[in-house]
Amino acid sequence: MTLTIWLTFLVAALFISLSPGAGAVNSMSSGLRYGVRKSLPTIAGQQFGYGAQIVLVGAGLGAIVASSTTALMVIKWIGVAYLVWLGIQKWREPPVEASRGDLAGFSKRQQFWNGALVNLTNPKATIFLIALFPQFLVADAPHGPQLATMGATLILVDILVMVGYAVLASQLFRFMTTPRRQKQMNRVFGTLFVTAAAALATFKRA
Template sequence: MTFESWIAFTAASAVLLLIPGPTILLVVSYALGQGWRTALPMAVGVALGDFTAMTLSMLGLGALLAASGAVFTALRWAGAAYLVWLGVKLWRAGGTLDAQPRTDAAPVWRMLGHAWLVTALNPKSLTFFVAFLPQFLDPRADLLPQMAVFEATFLTLAFANALGYALVASRARAVVRNERAVRAVNRVGGGLLVGAGVAAVAAGGARS
C-alpha cells in the first residue's frame, strides 16, 4: 500500500461518511431531541457498528481476493460503478434531512447500542465495504496490514463524523434543517463520488 493509496482512501471515506444515511439520521434525531449529551455515546456506537460491519466484510473480502485475481478485478469495476451510482444519487437528492427529534430520555448505554445496531446490521454496509475497499488494495502486497490500516482510518473518520453531526445538530439546529446547506453538501459530495469512481476506473485501466 502506497501513501497515495492511503490518502485517496481517506479522502473518499471522508466524503462517503458525510452522506446522510440511516446512521447519520439516527445521530441527528437524538441530537435534535436531547442535545449535545448524545454526541459521545452515539459516536462510539457508530464506530463500533462500523468496526463490526467492516471486519465481517474484510473477512469475506479476503477470502474472495485469495480465490481469484479475476474476482479482484471484477470487484474493482463493480466498486467504481457503485461509487458513480452513489454520486449520481446523492447529486439528485433533496435538500432536507428526514430526521425527527427523539425526545425519549434514553440512557447512554441504550443510545450507544441503538447506534451500533443500526450501523452494524445495515446490509448496505456489508455490501459497501466489499465493493469499496478493492479500489485501494494492492493485491501484490500482504492484505492483512493494508486492511488493518484502512479499518483504523475509517473508524477514526466515522467517529469524528458522527460526533461532528451530533454537535452541529444540537448547537446549530437551523443548519441541518436548511435546505440550501443540505443540498450544497449533497451536490459537492455527489460530484466528488462520481470523480472518485471515474478515477478508480482510470487507475484500474492503467494497472492492466
Template sequence: MTLSVWLTFLVATSLFSMVPGAGMISTVSNALNGGVRRAAINLIGLQLAIIVHLSVVVIGLGALFSSSPIAFDLLKYMGAAYLGYLGIQRFLTAVTVQDEMPLASAKVNYWQLIREGFFINLMNPKSVIFLTAFLPSFLNMNMPLNTQYLILGVTVVVMDVVVMLNYAYLANICRKYLINERFLLMQNRVFGVLFILMGIFLVALKH
C-alpha cells in the first residue's frame, strides 16, 4: 500500500465517520448529558464494536454475512430493537441539574456507558457491509495482507475517535450555556426520538 492510497483511505474513512448515525447521536447525547468525559467513556464501547467488525471482515466472515439475508436481517432487527429501547429509555428519563455533575457522581456507571456504546455499533449491519466492500479495494495483493489490514484497521478506529471527540467537544461547548433542567429534559426527548428513528431506519434497510 502506497502513501497516496493510505491518504485516500484516511480521507474516505474520516468522511464516513462524519456521516450522522447512531454512534454520533450517542456521542453527542452523552456529551450534552455529562460532558466530554462521559462521551469518551461511551466512545470506548463504540470503538470496541468497530474492532469486532474489522476482525469479522479480516477473517472473511464479512463476505459471508453480506451474502446471507438471514444473518443481515437478524442483526438488523436486533439493532433496531436495541435502538428503540434506548430511545424510549432516554425519552422517559427525568433529569435534574444535580444529576448532571461530573461522571464520578453520576447515576450511570462506566460499564453501562461502554456497554451501551458497544451494542449500538455492534448491531449495525451497515458497518460490516461497508467495511467488507470498502477495505479490500485499498489492499495491495503483492504485499503482506495482515500488515495492511492492521494499518487500515488502526486508521478506521483512530479517525472515528478523532471525529467523535470533535462532536463531543462541540456538544460540550453548547452544554456550558444550556445547563438547566428544561434543556436537559428536552434534549433527552430529542435524542430519544432520534434513537427510535435510527431503529426505524435500520428496519427499512434493504440487504
C-alpha cells in the first residue's frame, strides 16, 4: 500500500468514524455520565467489536455472513433489540450526583461488553467493510499486510474520534447539575439509541 493510497484511506476512515451512529451515541452517553477517563472501557469495548468485524471480513467469513440472508437478519434484529434496550435503560436512568467521584453502578466489565455488543451486532459494519476494503487493495501485492494496515488505521482513527465524542459530552456535565436537566439529557440519549435501532431496522442490502 503506497502512502497516497493510505492517506486516501485515512480520510475515508475519518469520515466513517465522524458519521453519527450507535457507537458515537454510546461514547457520548458514557462520557456524559462517567467522564472521559471512566468512558475508556466503553470505547475499548467498541473497538473490540469493530476489530472482530474487521477480522471477520479479512478472513473471508464476512462474505459468508453477508451472503446469508438468515445470518444477516439474525444479527440485525439482535442489534435492533439491544439498542432499544439501551435506549429504555437510558430513558429510565436516575440522575447522578453532581460530582463524578463515586458513581453507583459503574462497572468496567459491563461498559466494555456493552460497547462491544453495539458494534458486534451491527451488520452494516460487515457490509461496509466488504465494500470498502477492495477499493484500496493492491491486487498484485500481498493482501494480509494491506488488510492489517487498513484495520489498524480504522481502529486508531475510531478511538480518537470516540474519545473526542466522550470529551465533548463530558463538557456538558457541568450544565447537568440539577436532576431535572440530567433526566432530560438521559431521555435525549435514550431517544437517540432507539433512533439508531430504527435506522438499523430499516437497513437493507443493496
